Structures are given as structure tokens and as C-alpha cells.
Amino acid sequence: MTSILMISGSVRSGSVNSAVIATAAELLPDDVTPVIYSGIGELPHFNPDLDHEPLPQSVAELRRLIAESSALLFSTPEYAGAMPGAVKNLLEWTVGGIETTHKPTGWINPSTMQNRAAGTYASLRIVLDYTDASVIDRACIDVPVPRSLIDDDGIVRDGEIRTAISGAIGALVAAAE
Ligand SMILES: Cc1cc2nc3c(=O)[nH]c(=O)nc-3n(C[C@H](O)[C@H](O)[C@H](O)COP(=O)(O)O)c2cc1C
Structure with a gap:
């Protein structure tokens, strides 16, 4: 069974990025299960001292969801010239596990700003490389989505x-697949 873990980098209500994730979930083929991650706001700040068994419950859940997924899809805003701390924090929690290793990963960048949040997505690629995720270029797109x-x-x-x-x-x- 193929499933995609879908992660919005925005925790606010009425989020453009969360709407993109919800739309992507709706558009998946019938035989692919969307799993929309809703725990990004509950993760503790990354702390190597906590990165051992027993993991914080929210971190264990994140790693379980990644391990069980066939691929990852991100959509994140840019805040203050970079990815939100919540997204970087989530990715930091994946470095100590092997769940992201070779995991096909893509993103949908809905930025309507002139620079298209380019720095954020360039650094997202760098951080994903650190996690050994497999960034699929054709699954990484810029598609401006006006609110x-x-x-x-x-x-x-x-x-x-x-x-x-x-x-x-x-x-x-x-x-x-
Ligand atoms: C405090 C703050 C800082 C922001 N900084 C940037 C920025 O540096 N670059 C950018 O392109 N957009 C920036 N934005 C705009 C957000 O990326 C934009 O509103 C986006 O749609 C938010 O995504 P969301 O609707 O999914 O929360 C900023 C917004 C806020 C509130």
C-alpha cells in the first residue's frame, strides 16, 4: 500500500500551505493513501539529550509516520527569509533516525512573492540531503497560490x-512505487 505523509510548514488556521496539502491529498490516485501530519506544533525543540529511547511521544509518532510512509510531501511558507523554525525543528528530529533515508520527497511551493521563497526551498533541499531523503526533482514545484x-x-x-x-x-x- 502506497501512502504519502504530507507536511504543511504552517500551523496557523487559514494557511495557504495547509490548503495546498489538503488539495494534494484530494488529488492523489485512489490507490494511494494520504496521511496529513498534524503534529508539527507539538514537537519539542530538538535536543540531542532527548534523542534516545524512550523518545518524546510526539517524536516517536513522527518517526513512525515517516517509517510507514512511502514518500514525503512538504509545503511550507517562508518566514523572515527562511523556512519556519517548526519545519527545521521537525527535520532536525529526523536526523537521528533512519526513517527518512532514501525516502522519496517532494514539495509544492505556493509562494506568490517576487522571489518565490527561493531561499527557503534551497535550504529545504540542503536540510533534506542531510537527512538522506531522496529529493525527487519532478516532484518539487513552484506554483503560486493566491489566497x-x-x-x-x-x-x-x-x-x-x-x-x-x-x-x-x-x-x-x-x-x-
Ligand atoms: C512574520 C512573517 C514573516 C514573513 N516573512 C516572509 C519572507 O521572508 N518571505 C516571504 O516570501 N514571505 C514572508 N511572509 C509571508 C508568508 O510566507 C505568507 O503569508 C504565506 O502565505 C504564509 O503561509 P501560510 O498561509 O501557509 O501560513 C511572512 C509572513 C509573516 C507573518
């Missing part, structure tokens, strides 16, 4: 955006 194109139910219905997201998750699923 105005998100429906009240938190889903993007714009056809061009959905086609772009489908292309990325298709590449990710192909790599996972």
Missing part, C-alpha cells in the same frame, strides 16, 4: 494549479 483561490473549505479548485499539483504528486508516487 483568493482557496475556497471556504480550504481546497484550491483552480484548474491550472490542480494540474500542476497533480503532476508533482504523480512524479512522487512514481518514485515511491
Whole structure:
């Protein structure tokens, strides 16, 4: 059974990135299970002193979800010129485990800013490389998503955006299978 662990880097309500993740989940093929990660805000700050058994419960859960997934999909905002601390923190917790090793990984970057949050996604690639995840280039896309194109139910219905997201998750699923 193929499953994709989907991670939004934003914890706020009405998040564009969370809407992108929800839309990607909706667009997955029927035989692929979306698992939307909701624990990013509960992870403790990374502390090597805690990175041993028994792990903090939220960290153990994160590692279990990664281990059980066939691939990872991220969508994150840029804050103050870099990825949110919550995303870096999550990735730091994966370095001490082997769950991300060779895990096909992609992202959907919905930034509408002029620089397209380029620095954030460049550093996301660097950090993912440290975790030994396998970044799938065709599953990493920039597709600007204006907040105005998100429906009240938190889903993007714009056809061009959905086609772009489908292309990325298709590449990710192909790599996972
Ligand atoms: C405190 C703060 C800092 C931000 N810094 C940046 C930035 O450096 N670069 C950028 O492109 N956008 C920046 N933004 C804009 C957010 O990335 C943008 O609002 C994004 O849609 C937030 O994603 P979300 O809706 O999923 O939470 C910033 C927003 C806030 C609130």
C-alpha cells in the first residue's frame, strides 16, 4: 500500500500551505493513501539529550509516520527569509533516525512573492540531503497560490494549479512505487 505523509510548514488556521496539502491529498490516485501530519506544533525543540529511547511521544509518532510512509510531501511558507523554525525543528528530529533515508520527497511551493521563497526551498533541499531523503526533482514545484483561490473549505479548485499539483504528486508516487 502506497501512502504519502504530507507536511504543511504552517500551523496557523487559514494557511495557504495547509490548503495546498489538503488539495494534494484530494488529488492523489485512489490507490494511494494520504496521511496529513498534524503534529508539527507539538514537537519539542530538538535536543540531542532527548534523542534516545524512550523518545518524546510526539517524536516517536513522527518517526513512525515517516517509517510507514512511502514518500514525503512538504509545503511550507517562508518566514523572515527562511523556512519556519517548526519545519527545521521537525527535520532536525529526523536526523537521528533512519526513517527518512532514501525516502522519496517532494514539495509544492505556493509562494506568490517576487522571489518565490527561493531561499527557503534551497535550504529545504540542503536540510533534506542531510537527512538522506531522496529529493525527487519532478516532484518539487513552484506554483503560486493566491489566497483568493482557496475556497471556504480550504481546497484550491483552480484548474491550472490542480494540474500542476497533480503532476508533482504523480512524479512522487512514481518514485515511491
Ligand atoms: C512574520 C512573517 C514573516 C514573513 N516573512 C516572509 C519572507 O521572508 N518571505 C516571504 O516570501 N514571505 C514572508 N511572509 C509571508 C508568508 O510566507 C505568507 O503569508 C504565506 O502565505 C504564509 O503561509 P501560510 O498561509 O501557509 O501560513 C511572512 C509572513 C509573516 C507573518
